[in-house]
Amino acid sequence: MKNKNNQSGLSIVEAITAASILTLSIIVFMTLQSQQEQRFTLLRKFDKAAYAVDLMFEELTAVYNPVPIQYGTPLVNINTNPSNQIAVKGLTALPDVGDQFIVAGVAGTYEITSRTALNSNVSTLTIEREDIPSDSINKNLAEAATANAAITFTMNANGSLEKYHTLNLLKFEDTVYQNTLETEVRDNLIKWGGLLNEHLGRSFENDKRLIEVSDVNINIPIDNDNDGITDQIGGVDQFTISTKTQITIRIKQDDLEEIFRRHYTNGS
């Protein structure tokens, strides 16, 4: 007869092994779950940071295209027939070459190619019409400008982004670093650095939040006949080179690094 002494069940070793395997499996699952959660949280942070970066690019556009300086109250000095020159009075400072303006009652936008020194708040500007194709023969004033017609500067040639080169957004609370910067740059450092900090959380060693500014040459296909196909000479595609200011924003958090870039056309 079989009695209870023959019942073997689990030995202590077997039981411990089974429990260990179970515990290990649970630990593995929990670790995977936790890692997935961390990854998900980091991606959520980057997602929001991407919008903050877009905000920075947009605000840099405002720096690059500032509210134009009007140099006083510029008016047409005397009745002026269509030509490539116009005398402007009411200037408190000399406009820059490359500045653009419009004249009340005259069609078009005009760019300054040279100018005379200020004499009793008057300067004679040499101009080219800017809003017509660059190979147009006549780039003079489109029509006669009357004396005292208002002149409005629509764009200044300044607005360089170079001052933002190597701006370290991690140092947005570092007053020593802040004091090395221009007021405008410092204000933006505090705003943008704070924004990234809010979205990404505090930074750790080797993290990066950096702005870089550089010039890049871009090959732009030529399509003079507007047929949607790049023009060719002797079977070779034709390109024109355009220099653009490139802003790169690098964000590194934990082991994840994202690089955001935007181009700004020079002189615009």
Add this chain to the structure above:
Amino acid sequence: MISRKSLEGTTLMDLKNNNFFQSGFSLAEALMAVIISTLVMSTAYFIYNNFQKTFVRQINHNVIKQEVRFAIHTLQRDLKMAGYRHLDATNNIQRAIYLEDSDGNEISDDSEADTVYACLDTLDNSSNIVRKIIRYELRKKLVTDTDKTILMKQIYNTNNCVDNSDSGTPTWLPVAKHFKKFKIIKHSNNILNFEIQMEDPAGQIIEKYNAAAFMRNISYGTN
């Protein structure tokens, strides 16, 4: 009761084959088995539930991501054009951008506003220049709702960038939902900042987003 007579001629093997000695689990064994099973099942459920929650949270998060992406895209596309005057338009843009609070009071630069009005020129289907106002604000989904959670916009014709020149009240068009907060701040450099808070359908995730729109036309002075 088994009688001795009934067992006569029965071998031990016969008894064993008929499960005569089967005793089943003892109470301790059964309890142990139940406890271990409960532990294993609870752990499995806990893990499953966690995965399930993460999965649902990711879906809900994607929902608000999608809504906010569209909202910001639409806001930027419309508001960047504030102050755009068509080259052939007779009048300048009278009031390119206007912000007000929820009580209808005008909001000055660098302060939070609830509603934004942008005025710009557009072309209709017959290529006529039409001056329009685009208005954005948070509104309630239903009249009975307590919270404003839907970003809506109105588009209507205007002659002076202030009044509606259409007959009748312009329709409110829904842009995006799941909003918790929407504030607009205008700065003197013609930047509009948007502060947005989104809440997922389950009410578990609240995400904050910041975006901006540079109003080029006002900056260029072409309005």
